[in-house]
Amino acid sequence: MRTKWTWVVVLAVFALVVAACGDDAATTTTAAPTTTGAETTTTGAETTTTGPAEQLVFGMILVGPYNDRGWSQAHYEAGQYLEEKLGARMIYLDKVNTADRPETTVDQVAAQMIGEGAQLVFATSDDMRDGIELAAELYPDVPMVWSSGDSAWPEAGAAYRPDLANLANTMGRMEYGKMMAGCAAALSSEAGKIGFLGPLINAETLRLASAAYLGARYCWEEFRGEDPATLAFRVDWIGFWFHIPGLTIDPTQVANDFVDSGIDVIISGIDTTEALVVAGQRSAAGATVWAIPYDYHGACDEAPQVCLGVPYFNWNPAYLRLAQSVLDGTFRAEWEWFGPDWDDINNMETSGIGFLPGTALTGENLALLEQFIDGLADGSINLFTGPLNYQDGTPFLGDGEVATDVQVWFMEQLLEGMVGASRPS
Amino acid sequence: MSVLARSRSAATALLPFALVLVVGVLLLISVSAPPLEVFRLIFQGALGSQAGLSTTLMVWVPLVLAAAGLVVTFTAGLWNIGIEGQIIVGAVAGALVARTVIGPPLLVIPLLILAGAVGGMLWGLLVGVLRVYGRVNEIFGGLGLFFVATGLVVYLVIGPWQRAGSASTSGTDLFRREAWLPRAGGWRFSWVALGLAVALVVGVYLLMRGTRFGLRLRAVGRNGRSAFLMGITTNRHLLAAFALCGALGGLGGALHAAGFHHKLVPAVSGGYGFLGILVVLLAGFRAVWIAPIAFFFAVISVGSTQLQLRLQLHSSLAGVLQGVLVLCALLVGGWQLRRAHLSRRRAEEGG
Numbered sequence: 157m158r159t160k161w162t163w164v165v166v167l168a169v170f171a172l173v174v175a176a177c178g179d180d181a182a183t184t185t186t187a188a189p190t191t192t193g194a195e196t197t198t199t200g201a202e203t204t205t206t207g208p209a210e211q212l213v214f215g216m217i218l219v220g221p222y223n224d225r226g227w228s229q230a231h232y233e234a235g236q237y238l239e240e241k242l243g244a245r246m247i248y249l250d251k252v253n254t255a256d257r258p259e260t261t262v263d264q265v266a267a268q269m270i271g272e273g274a275q276l277v278f279a280t281s282d283d284m285r286d287g288i289e290l291a292a293e294l295y296p297d298v299p300m301v302w303s304s305g306d307s308a309w310p311e312a313g314a315a316y317r318p319d320l321a322n323l324a325n326t327m328g329r330m331e332y333g334k335m336m337a338g339c340a341a342a343l344s345s346e347a348g349k350i351g352f353l354g355p356l357i358n359a360e361t362l363r364l365a366s367a368a369y370l371g372a373r374y375c376w377e378e379f380r381g382e383d384p385a386t387l388a389f390r391v392d393w394i395g396f397w398f399h400i401p402g403l404t405i406d407p408t409q410v411a412n413d414f415v416d417s418g419i420d421v422i423i424s425g426i427d428t429t430e431a432l433v434v435a436g437q438r439s440a441a442g443a444t445v446w447a448i449p450y451d452y453h454g455a456c457d458e459a460p461q462v463c464l465g466v467p468y469f470n471w472n473p474a475y476l477r478l479a480q481s482v483l484d485g486t487f488r489a490e491w492e493w494f495g496p497d498w499d500d501i502n503n504m505e506t507s508g509i510g511f512l513p514g515t516a517l518t519g520e521n522l523a524l525l526e527q528f529i530d531g532l533a534d535g536s537i538n539l540f541t542g543p544l545n546y547q548d549g550t551p552f553l554g555d556g557e558v559a560t561d562v563q564v565w566f567m568e569q570l571l572e573g574m575v576g577a578s579r580p581s
Numbered sequence: 582m583s584v585l586a587r588s589r590s591a592a593t594a595l596l597p598f599a600l601v602l603v604v605g606v607l608l609l610i611s612v613s614a615p616p617l618e619v620f621r622l623i624f625q626g627a628l629g630s631q632a633g634l635s636t637t638l639m640v641w642v643p644l645v646l647a648a649a650g651l652v653v654t655f656t657a658g659l660w661n662i663g664i665e666g667q668i669i670v671g672a673v674a675g676a677l678v679a680r681t682v683i684g685p686p687l688l689v690i691p692l693l694i695l696a697g698a699v700g701g702m703l704w705g706l707l708v709g710v711l712r713v714y715g716r717v718n719e720i721f722g723g724l725g726l727f728f729v730a731t732g733l734v735v736y737l738v739i740g741p742w743q744r745a746g747s748a749s750t751s752g753t754d755l756f757r758r759e760a761w762l763p764r765a766g767g768w769r770f771s772w773v774a775l776g777l778a779v780a781l782v783v784g785v786y787l788l789m790r791g792t793r794f795g796l797r798l799r800a801v802g803r804n805g806r807s808a809f810l811m812g813i814t815t816n817r818h819l820l821a822a823f824a825l826c827g828a829l830g831g832l833g834g835a836l837h838a839a840g841f842h843h844k845l846v847p848a849v850s851g852g853y854g855f856l857g858i859l860v861v862l863l864a865g866f867r868a869v870w871i872a873p874i875a876f877f878f879a880v881i882s883v884g885s886t887q888l889q890l891r892l893q894l895h896s897s898l899a900g901v902l903q904g905v906l907v908l909c910a911l912l913v914g915g916w917q918l919r920r921a922h923l924s925r926r927r928a929e930e931g932g
Binding site: 248358359393404 | 626630633746748844846850882
């Protein structure tokens with residue numbers, strides 16, 4: 157008898173809750189735009205002045221926290237840039253990974269965003285391949301972008317998915333940013349020991365760690381006149397793009413290990429700022445150590461006194477192009493790999509890759525770094541030029557051979573001279 | 582029962598829910614979130630669309646299976662904190678089948694389900710053996726084996742089962758489509774998973790209520806020593822409880838890997854084991870209540886995604902809300918138990 161009453165009460169309470177707020181449910185869900193045909197006739201400038209009915213609604217799926225001062229924040233701020241430039245509306249969800257949100261998968265998030273009216277969905281992590289490809293299959297009429305991916309690149313071999321005509325890819329040529337980071341590290345290091353705090357191992361991270369090494373080796377040799385063999389460059393991987401307690405190695409621990417082993421510059425390859433934070437703490441405790449964070453233009457702020465600079469992604473130009481193409485009806489499932497605007501790599505309107513020197517970089521070293529950047533800009537310095545060997549001695553590039561995009565994108569190992577795992581042990 | 586007594590008992594039953602609502606509303610107001618809108622969004626997100634409802638059902642499956650298993654161990658007086666590890670090992674065993682057995686779904690899926698149950702059962706039995714023969718308290722044994730299971734799954738995902746050209750803790754390659762649980766028409770949940778879960782929850786209810794085994798297990802749980810003196814094989818019953826609970830948890834893990842993620846991810850257990858403990862506590866250890874309570878939790882965890890999507894509320898708010906609700910319900914439950922106890926004693930003394 158008592159059980160029955162409890163049931164009645166539970167149902168009554170829920171009925172009340174649902175009833176109390178049920179009436180406005182119908183109205184809020186009809187806000188989605190009705191036609192796309194009208195939009196194709198308007199230009200981007202005009203859409204900013206039109207009402208919400210023609211507003212571009214886009215989804216932004218972030219792998220980490222939106223305010224991580226790293227990878228995810230860079231995407232989030234590009235989303236805000238679209239809101240400002242196009243009068244668009246962003247629907248975002250952060251921490252979309254199985255550890256933080258076990259009840260969510262990327263395709264389900266995409267479905268929810270589309271249900272709320274998103275006409276374009278950005279999946280902004282390498283980790284989202286399966287989910288966004290599935291979503292693109294399920295919603296073939298909704299344009300989607302997988303940032304850092306290669307599903308729309310005919311050269312990508314097995315990864316190429318020509319069947320997904322609504323899934324584009326975009327990525328920045330961060331090799332340049334990492335070369336600048338490596339150069340700044342080699343110019344500043346007193347011990348000649350550099351540590352690279354790596355995320356997980358894949359073609360992208362092998363490429364970027366190697367680029368940092370190439371930049372460091374060049375500046376060590378050319379500007380400091382040292383023998384490349386005396387430069388120690390160590391890579392340690394944590395297992396994911398950021399720390400997940402229990403599942404990855406703790407980047408704070410790795411960074412501290414670097415300092416304990418005599419490394420005095422840490423280059424971060426992960427989404428978050430642990431390397432810089434540890435360098436700040438150890439420096440305050442008397443150690444001589446600097447760090448170079450990654451991904452986000454404001455990343456130095458957490459410990460500017462030890463920050464040599466930050467190579468960062470500026471997704472604004474790429475995302476604006478993509479969003480505009482959706483508005484114009486010209487969206488295509490294409491792969492793009494954008495570079496810096498060499499006229500001004502820190503121009504937030506035009507340059508997709510930038511490097512902001514930090515306050516810890518001396519004026520003398522800054523001048524040398526700028527000289528290096530000029531060399532990259534005019535093509536007189538191309539570090540992906542042979543002879544270069546992979547870590548195990550197998551040739552990567554022959555003598556004088558300049559790497560193609562495919563060779564750089566799909567690096568298989570770290571380079572000879574680097575210490576660290578090219579494959580999981 | 583008189584009308585007065587009825588309304589009194591209804592009022593006592595209402596109390597926890599009223600308190601939970603009031604505290605929940607206060608919490609939301611304190612972070613300047615509109616409470617009605619929050620509840621509406623949660624329910625609408627979890628139940629208001631095909632996609633939402635499908636996800637809720639697929640989350641409900643491992644949660645309710647874990648809770649059903651825990652009813653068995655709790656009845657035997659055991660705190661099987663290690664359920665989370667048993668879910669993981671079940672998923673690993675299921676993934677092993679998905680990766681190695683090549684054949685039609687009719688062959689792969691039953692094998693995968695069986696493997697999940699066996700994997701979880703063995704992991705559960707291990708806790709039981711440590712407890713019964715090694716005198717290791719099941720809380721410590723279970724927790725230890727949970728960490729071992731986590732280590733195992735991370736090792737597999739980043740090592741031998743890594744994706745081609747990559748070593749990331751994010752997960753293995755997707756299973757072959759033959760190993761995905763078949764979906765229900767245009768819906769994204771699986772009848773196989775849902776049907777199994779419902780059948781097994783009913784099965785556990787009947788087992789605990791209507792069988793000699795259930796009665797004996799209860800006797801063991803109430804007082805192991807006197808049960809033993811009464812001629813019940815205590816150890817065998819404890820081991821059986823662990824095996825059953827592990828099998829249910831492991832099954833949930835395998836179903837979740839094959840039906841939800843379609844691959845093995847290190848976080849496959851998703852905290853559903855720990856959440857299952859709360860479900861059973863809230864249900865007062867009774868099998869009949871776990872299905873709706875687990876469903877309620879599934880609704881909250883799936884629906885709360887909406888809070889950020891629609892209201893830009895911080896993503897951890899749902900977790901805080903859920904924790905506060907559970908705490909309130911437990912407090913009220915404890916207080917009611919205590920009151921019932923006191924009034925019974927007073928009645929005994931008075932009489």
